Amino acid sequence: MTDGAAPPGASPVLPHAAVLAVEAIAALNVRPDGVYVDCTFGRGGHSRRILANLGPRGRLIALDRDPQAIAAGAALAAADTRLTLAHARFSTTADVLAQQSIAQVDGVLLDLGVSSPQLDDAARGFSFRRDRDGPLDMRMDTTQGTSAAQWLATADEGDIREVIRNYGEERFAQQIAAAIVAARARGTLGTTRQLAEVVAAAVRTREPGQDPATRTFQAVRIHVNQELEELSLTLPQCAQLLAPHGRLVVISFHSLEDRIVKRYFAAEAHPERAVPSRLPLRADELPAPRLTLVGKPVRANAAETAANPRARSAIMRVAERFAGRAAA
Numbered sequence: 001m002t003d004g005a006a007p008p009g010a011s012p013v014l015p016h017a018a019v020l021a022v023e024a025i026a027a028l029n030v031r032p033d034g035v036y037v038d039c040t041f042g043r044g045g046h047s048r049r050i051l052a053n054l055g056p057r058g059r060l061i062a063l064d065r066d067p068q069a070i071a072a073g074a075a076l077a078a079a080d081t082r083l084t085l086a087h088a089r090f091s092t093t094a095d096v097l098a099q100q101s102i103a104q105v106d107g108v109l110l111d112l113g114v115s116s117p118q119l120d121d122a123a124r125g126f127s128f129r130r131d132r133d134g135p136l137d138m139r140m141d142t143t144q145g146t147s148a149a150q151w152l153a154t155a156d157e158g159d160i161r162e163v164i165r166n167y168g169e170e171r172f173a174q175q176i177a178a179a180i181v182a183a184r185a186r187g188t189l190g191t192t193r194q195l196a197e198v199v200a201a202a203v204r205t206r207e208p209g210q211d212p213a214t215r216t217f218q219a220v221r222i223h224v225n226q227e228l229e230e231l232s233l234t235l236p237q238c239a240q241l242l243a244p245h246g247r248l249v250v251i252s253f254h255s256l257e258d259r260i261v262k263r264y265f266a267a268e269a270h271p272e273r274a275v276p277s278r279l280p281l282r283a284d285e286l287p288a289p290r291l292t293l294v295g296k297p298v299r300a301n302a303a304e305t306a307a308n309p310r311a312r313s314a315i316m317r318v319a320e321r322f323a324g325r326a327a328a
Contacts, residue, residue, distance in 0.1 A: 018045025019311045020251055023298050024109060025049045027249045027318045031058070034106035037097070037241075038062040039090035039234065042115040044073050050109075051080060058082055061105075063096060065089045065141040066118065089141070091233040097241060104243040112231065113253040114140070114221065116310065125149075125192050126221060128213040133193040138221045148220050149190060157181045167228070167256065168219030175202040176216055192217075218254065228256060235264045239290050242321035247294065251316045258315050265319045269293050294318040 018024075024046055030036065032055030038047045041062040050060050063086045064070055070087045077085045086096045090110065097105070118124050122134035125148060136149035152160065157177050165173035179202035183189040189198065196213040203212040222228060238248050252258040267273075268291040295318055300311035 017304075017308045017311075018042070018049070019111065019304070019308065019314045020298065020300055020316050021045055021049055023316060024111070024249050024251060025053060027294065027298075027316065028107040028109060028247050030054060031106055033057045035059045035102060035104070036061070037093060037105050037108045037238075038111075039093055039108060039238075040064060040111040040115075041069050041073055041085065042066075042111065043069065043117055044076055046109055046111060047073070047083065048076070051082060054082055056082075059102075060084070061086065061097060061100060061102070063088045063090050063093065066115075067141065067143055068117070069115070072117075089230060091230045091237075093234060094237045094241060103241075105241050105246060106243055107247045107249070108238040108242065110231075110234065110238070110248075110250045112227070112251060112257050122192070126217070128192055128196040128211060128217050130193060130196070133191050136190060136192055136195060138217075138224045140225045146224065148195075148224050151224060152180060152189060152195075152220070153184055163223045164216050164219045166219070167222040168215035169255070170215040170219065172203045175204075178202070222256070228260060231257060231260050232264075235261070239268060239319075239321065244321055244323035246321045248291070248319045248321075249316065250318075251314055253310075253313050253315075258317070261317050265291060265293060265317060269319065288324065289322045291319040292322050294320050 028036065028050065030050055030053035032053070034054070035058070036050050036054070038050060038060060041047055041064040044062075047060060047062050054060065059082055061084045062073065064073075065088065067087055070085055073085050077083045084100060088096050093108075097103075114126050118140070119126050120132075122132040123137075124142075125134050125137035127134070136147065136152065138148040139145050160180055161173045161177035164170045164176055170176065176199050179198050180189065180195070183194070183198045188194055195216070196211070199213040199216045206212045242248060250261045252261055269289050271289055298316040300308075300314050305312040
């Protein structure tokens with residue numbers, strides 16, 4: 001999630017560009033009087049574009065678990081009564097909407113991952129760049145939960161290894177975990193630079209152009225914020241909340257997220273595939289789809305990736321609430 005750019009004419013104080021902004025808003029197919037949810041407000045890049053397409057009777061509910069993002073959006077929410085901001089995990093989307101007496105929506109957007117403001121602020125602990133040394137925090141919600149430093153200080157070496165291997169897809173997970181445990185015993189694992197240096201010393205080789213710490217930082221961040229669990233809990237809520245023909249748009253930035261989205265969309269679009277082939281059922285007895293797939297996966301074009309290198313790994317998938325026979 002790299003966000004912050006507003007449409008032409010909006011506030012110029014937001015320097016970060018929302019990834020696939022034009023494509024995402026087009027995919028939502030915004031109706032002027034519709035109700036929409038931006039599950040990842042960030043700095044409002046996508047939300048501003050949704051609001052620009054809404055009429056006076058439209059509504060936008062925007063969530064973010066980062067209190068800094070909510071604070072940054074306070075002025076926009078105060079100036080535009082169509083926007084409601086909620087400091088909440090997106091796994092609580094259904095609860096947030098229930099509090100607003102909203103039972104159905106016309107579209108939901110999820111722009112996953114870490115935002116540019118989070119990466120650029122050394123105090124947040126997300127970045128491994130040497131010029132951005134800061135505390136090992138990595139929490140998206142700084143008001144609760146366990147920081148990366150706290151977890152790394154107490155976790156078993158085996159647990160660290162598994163997190164780095166599974167969430168970072170890191171082939172040197174064993175060596176890195178051992179090096180982390182040794183560093184914490186020496187008391188040299190309190191900042192992002194120290195962690196990056198520990199990883200660099202443990203990794204024998206790396207793909208050209210990739211920092212040795214990239215996969216480890218990704219893995220620890222995903223674990224600390226329970227990002228994959230959050231996504232798995234959220235997708236069914238979004239599908240259930242959609243009105244017929246409502247759109248669910250998800251932008252992912254790494255393969256683990258995209259795999260969850262791809263498999264969920266496929267399962268909801270083709271539930272009959274889960275039925276044993278030898279089970280004697282008529283066509284009208286097969287489970288009805290909840291979603292239909294819309295188009296092919298979309299990636300940022302060359303111009304966007306040149307302007308915003310963080311967009312190069314983005315992939316957007318779109319599904320629409322099935323309007324035929326109701327799903328069971």
